[in-house]
Amino acid sequence: MDDKLPGSLGTSTSLSLRLGQVIFSSASLLFMSLGVEFYGFTAFCFLVTAMGLVIPWSFTLAMVDGYAVIMGFPFRQPGILLVIIVGDWVLSLLSLAAACAANGVISFLLDRGGVYNLPNIGGRYQLSVAMAFFSWFLSAVSLLFNLWLLPSL
């Protein structure tokens, strides 16, 4: 049993991954909802919902990691780890799906906007989607590290 696998639950690498997820998903939510136009697009509402689920989840786990780092013991019950892995898996799929759906709509608006006289969208939606992709990537990295740790428990 490797006690110091970096990136797994309760290490400082995991803490920084979780903080990165919180920052990127908050940035995505902010860029998306700076205004009220996003209500009109189903895909954008989906992205806002997904980010609104990722933020509290990652924030809670960041607090748990910070507590474990400060107290100096990583607590590793297989049951808790399994719950975290399943939650990470669902949320990373959800945020990937939301980012792709929003990206599909944005690329459609940019490609065909001139032809069909569609509403002009600013670059901040693209920024929001990019932030959502970063958040998904960090979440997938956390998931892989925890998944790697699971069989050794």
Next chain:
Amino acid sequence: MDDKLPGSLGTSTSLSLRLGQVIFSSASLLFMSLGVEFYGFTAFCFLVTAMGLVIPWSFTLAMVDGYAVIMGFPFRQPGILLVIIVGDWVLSLLSLAAACAANGVISFLLDRGGVYNLPNIGGRYQLSVAMAFFSWFLSAVSLLFNLWLLPSL
């Protein structure tokens, strides 16, 4: 070491999962490309590309599974299994992303089509996306079974 875990590489369950993936992704590709309009939508081209990658991959693995079932021995080198898991993972993420992007564009066209005088799209695009989601689901099930088997090797 559980030798008969259903759904893992070289069993008849795995064979039927792979065949289901081939059928659903072929149906998705057919529904999408029955016509030439899909060239104009980036998300639809993405879906066609992803399905064009999933079909040969799943077909090859279905042949491998069929061979293992007929010959009666499941061959399980960890290296091969790892390659299959990584390939399944990448392809399932890709097909999920493509299906979500296409779905975003379709729901946008259906919601706002009347407002902005967009081209009318038929129900076959929705069928195509539904087939892509089924194919992603089967692919994720195969991935999970193989992932479950990996630590025991």
